[in-house]
Each structure stands twice: as structure tokens, then as C-alpha cells.
Amino acid sequence: FSFSPSQITAANGTVVTFQFTGVPGNHSVTQSSFASPCQPLDGGFDSGWIFVNTTSDTPPEWSVTITDDSKPIWFYCKSKGPTARTVCNLLHLCDAGCMVGVINVKNGTNTFDAFQAAAKSDKAPGQAQGGLVGVGASASAEPFVPSGA
Structure with missing residues (x-):
């Protein structure tokens, strides 16, 4: 139960595509902040x-x-x-909290490991309402299932 890869580097103009596979049920990609890993970022994408x-x-x-x-x-x-939490815990893929990832993490104290550790203590992920435009990234369409794939 994780984003794979959980960290990537992408330049301006790069399109980052999330494929939703694995544990059945509802999932999302919701923008957050380092300070609040499992809470929606005001003005962020969802x-x-x-x-x-x-x-x-x-x-x-x-x-x-x-x-x-x-x-x-x-x-x-x-x-x-x-369903997602039970499977995640049975497979020992997560301790608690929410599944997290980062694009363009920088060197310093705000590391992915620190972000992930903070996320494990959050027992109630925030429930944002979909938004295509975020801070530092934007989407041009709602999620879809590719045809002819």
C-alpha cells in the first residue's frame, strides 16, 4: 500500500502520470504539505x-x-x-496513517523519510474535494481509464 515510486524528480512541463493499481477500493492523489502530510493543502490539487x-x-x-x-x-x-486499511495492515505494508509521496524533494531537513514518519501518526486522512489546479502542479482532466490499452 504505497505510491511506487514514492519519490520522483520532474522538471517544469513534465507530465507525471499516476496509475491506480493494487489494493481494491477508492484511492486518490491529494496535495498536502510537509507540515501536515495527511491533510489537504489549501489550494492544492486532488x-x-x-x-x-x-x-x-x-x-x-x-x-x-x-x-x-x-x-x-x-x-x-x-x-x-x-478494505484498504485491513489489507495494508495484514500485509505489514504500513503501520498507520496515510500513503504518501513527493515530487522534487530538496536536500535538507524536510526529507521524505521525515514526511513518511509524520504521516504514520495521522490516523484520519483529510477528505479534500477534487481540484485540478494545485501549488506547483496542475491537471487538465479528471481521472480516466485509457481506451485500447
Whole structure:
């Protein structure tokens, strides 16, 4: 139960595509901040709920375009449903909290490991309402399942 990879580097203009596979149920990519890993960032992006179906060969996708690569873009999955949490805990893939990732993490004290550790203590991920434009990145479309894939 994790973003894979959980850290990437992407220059301005790069399109970052999230594919939703794995644990069935609703998932999201929701922008957050280093200070509040599992809470929506005011003015941040949110994919909205994306249903992951184990019987589909073609996973849903959602993309964001990087518009400011000078700052980290922190994000999390707002899923707190019993299916996702139960599977996650049974497989020992997470301790608690929310699933997190970052684009363009910088050297210094705000490391991905510190972000992930803070996320593990958050038992109630914030429930943002979908938004295509965020801070440092934006999407041009809602999530979709690619056709002909």
C-alpha cells in the first residue's frame, strides 16, 4: 500500500502520470504539505476518488503537469476505508496513517523519510474535494481509464 515510486524528480512541463493499481477500493492523489502530510493543502490539487477494480486489465490514470519545480510537491492518498486499511495492515505494508509521496524533494531537513514518519501518526486522512489546479502542479482532466490499452 504505497505510491511506487514514492519519490520522483520532474522538471517544469513534465507530465507525471499516476496509475491506480493494487489494493481494491477508492484511492486518490491529494496535495498536502510537509507540515501536515495527511491533510489537504489549501489550494492544492486532488484527483477525487478513483475506484481500483481488481478485475480490470487497464488501471485508471490521472496526470499532473509540473509548473514549479523549485519546491517539493507533497501528496497523499485520502483512503481510510476498511478494505484498504485491513489489507495494508495484514500485509505489514504500513503501520498507520496515510500513503504518501513527493515530487522534487530538496536536500535538507524536510526529507521524505521525515514526511513518511509524520504521516504514520495521522490516523484520519483529510477528505479534500477534487481540484485540478494545485501549488506547483496542475491537471487538465479528471481521472480516466485509457481506451485500447
